[in-house]
Amino acid sequence: MAEFDVVVIGAGAAGLFCAAQAGQRGLKVLLIDHSERIAEKIRISGGGRCNFTNRDLDPRAPQKHFVGDNPNFCRSALSRYTSQQFIALVDRHGIAHHEKHKGQLFCDGPSQQIIDMLLAECADGKVTHWQPCSVKSVAYSATDGNGSGSYQLETSRGSVAATNIVIATGGLSIPQLGASDFGYRMARQFGLDVIPPRPALVPLTFAGEGWAPYAGLAGLTLPVQIETGAKKERMAFLEDLLFTHRGLSGPAVLQISSYWKEGTPLTIDFAPGTDVAAALGEAKARSRKRIGNELASLVPSRLADALVDGEPALQRPINEAADRALQALAERIARWQITPAGTEGYKKAEVTAGGVDTRELSSQTMESKKQPGLYFIGEVVDVTGWLGGYNFQWAWASAFACAVAL
Ligand code: FDA
Numbered sequence: 031m032a033e034f035d036v037v038v039i040g041a042g043a044a045g046l047f048c049a050a051q052a053g054q055r056g057l058k059v060l061l062i063d064h065s066e067r068i069a070e071k072i073r074i075s076g077g078g079r080c081n082f083t084n085r086d087l088d089p090r091a092p093q094k095h096f097v098g099d100n101p102n103f104c105r106s107a108l109s110r111y112t113s114q115q116f117i118a119l120v121d122r123h124g125i126a127h128h129e130k131h132k133g134q135l136f137c138d139g140p141s142q143q144i145i146d147m148l149l150a151e152c153a154d155g156k157v158t159h160w161q162p163c164s165v166k167s168v169a170y171s172a173t174d175g176n177g178s179g180s181y182q183l184e185t186s187r188g189s190v191a192a193t194n195i196v197i198a199t200g201g202l203s204i205p206q207l208g209a210s211d212f213g214y215r216m217a218r219q220f221g222l223d224v225i226p227p228r229p230a231l232v233p234l235t236f237a238g239e240g241w242a243p244y245a246g247l248a249g250l251t252l253p254v255q256i257e258t259g260a261k262k263e264r265m266a267f268l269e270d271l272l273f274t275h276r277g278l279s280g281p282a283v284l285q286i287s288s289y290w291k292e293g294t295p296l297t298i299d300f301a302p303g304t305d306v307a308a309a310l311g312e313a314k315a316r317s318r319k320r321i322g323n324e325l326a327s328l329v330p331s332r333l334a335d336a337l338v339d340g341e342p343a344l345q346r347p348i349n350e351a352a353d354r355a356l357q358a359l360a361e362r363i364a365r366w367q368i369t370p371a372g373t374e375g376y377k378k379a380e381v382t383a384g385g386v387d388t389r390e391l392s393s394q395t396m397e398s399k400k401q402p403g404l405y406f407i408g409e410v411v412d413v414t415g416w417l418g419g420y421n422f423q424w425a426w427a428s429a430f431a432c433a434v435a436l
Contacts, residue, residue, distance in 0.1 A: 221401070
């Protein structure tokens with residue numbers, strides 16, 4: 031039977047980084063992945079340019095950029111391995127990068143550079159790779175009286191024994207790239223709670239009468255303010271919105287999707303920063319153009335048409351419009367309320383929210399509080415970042431916290 035200090039299961043962002051760090055600290059590490067090609071999500075991330083971290087991440091206020099039952103859980107790990115440290119690593123490997131938007135750092139070249147960097151770091155740590163390799167079973171035996179035990183894994187490449195196992199198998203998003211529920215099954219096998227997983231950073235779908243006027247707008251993009259939730263739970267983003275064939279997408283909708291609760295509405299301001307009621311009132315006083323044409327100076331003309339189509343009170347020159355009709359139109363532009371029918375699901379979700387309950391893990395080390403030597407890192411944990419490099423930074427930081435504790 032092969033013997034290792036640690037077996038890391040899942041060679042994505044978190045698993046590769048953890049294996050490399052643990053190996054470089056002198057541990058004998060085996061990294062297992064069931065896919066032919068590892069780190070596929072890094073390869074396709076950031077439109078092929080990998081948005082590998084975010085400069086604006088403030089580890090002291092993780093609730094600003096992370097969602098989960100307890101967003102403060104990630105504070106310790108994010109403070110001990112910061113975006114600046116990852117940028118320094120990327121710089122040491124000579125990978126050119128640039129800031130795109132709101133602190134988001136992308137490679138100038140293909141994302142493969144980040145994968146190559148992680149593989150080089152693994153080589154430095156003399157990490158053994160088994161892939162494709164599937165793990166059939168994991169068992170634990172407490173071998174001595176002082177609490178240390180060992181894990182026995184049955185895999186498609188034979189049996190392995192290890193003192194520690196690290197689960198880095200990610201979430202359920204993009205099943206065609208090898209996503210599996212392995213991590214959640216492992217958690218349950220060892221008695222850890224799992225917060226029900228759900229698709230996040232995902233396009234939303236719409237149906238029914240309220241959506242019908244907008245169904246033909248596929249391809250249209252515009253900046254909006256989007257919000258959901260009430261009072262303390264209210265969340266808002268100022269970002270681009272994209273109309274699709276089945277609903278809404280773009281950064282505004284991906285971000286809000288992580289906070290959206292089924293059956294609740296979204297409120298969208300199609301002209302953020304503009305007092306639409308005042309602008310329409312002013313147009314009424316000076317113009318004889320049709321309302322739809324005037325509206326096209328405030329929002330894209332295809333959207334302007336959709337907003338006035340089918341409304342007899344709005345099919346006329348603006349100077350002849352009733353004040354009440356213009357007020358209702360202004361309200362619809364500034365506070366359009368619509369309830370999504372659902373999401374595009376895991377096939378299109380960038381991440382999976384929910385996951386291993388953070389109350390089960392040490393925030394310092396990512397080790398299970400119940401099961402010695404069992405660690406969970408990356409997306410499999412109930413920590414979900416905003417769009418913009420936050421999820422990779424969580425993968426690096428949780429991997430680092432675990433590796434230094436092994
Ligand atoms: P990850 O999913 O990366 O890796 C899990 C690994 O485990 C995979 O290699 C898989 O094959 C393996 N595995 C699964 N089940 C297994 C099993 N049963 N046995 C063995 N191995 C198993 N984030 C960001 O910060 N910036 C960005 O630009 C993007 N862009 C982006 C685009 C798209 C299209 C997606 C889908 C996602 C992103 N993300 C992102 C999110 C980011 O990719 C994600 O949060 C991290 O990859 C999570 O890293 P993990 O290592 O936890 O899982």
